[in-house]
Amino acid sequence: MFWFMLIALVAVVAAVALAVLGDGGVLRDVQPDRVDDRLPPQRPVGRADVERLRLPVTVRGYRMVDVDDVLERLGAELAQRDAHIADLEAALAGAHATRLGGHSLLKDADEAPRAPEDPRAPGSGL
Numbered sequence: 001m002f003w004f005m006l007i008a009l010v011a012v013v014a015a016v017a018l019a020v021l022g023d024g025g026v027l028r029d030v031q032p033d034r035v036d037d038r039l040p041p042q043r044p045v046g047r048a049d050v051e052r053l054r055l056p057v058t059v060r061g062y063r064m065v066d067v068d069d070v071l072e073r074l075g076a077e078l079a080q081r082d083a084h085i086a087d088l089e090a091a092l093a094g095a096h097a098t099r100l101g102g103h104s105l106l107k108d109a110d111e112a113p114r115a116p117e118d119p120r121a122p123g124s125g126l
Helices: 002-021 047-052 064-099
Strands: none
Touching: none
């Protein structure tokens, strides 16, 4: 029984060594843990791109260079979109002002709309 267990142990160790070392008896080079699916450079970043993004992890956390690149790109695109939205809002406000002839919808903020007088009300003279 002892010899059977010893032969089984040697067979298991040999199988594990063969599986680890693979062909040639040398360990394969480790592929760097890098982002394969970076943010698309040819179009604006969308919500699906950000949700699909996975940043590589190192011993101390995320790779700072990759995180900095992603945050810089997202910050630049958000600033560009904010500027574009501000331009569109300004153009829309100008179009509304032109269409209204330069008059505001409420001529005076102090003037509140008044209800028509009821002729049956006391003191109306009827």
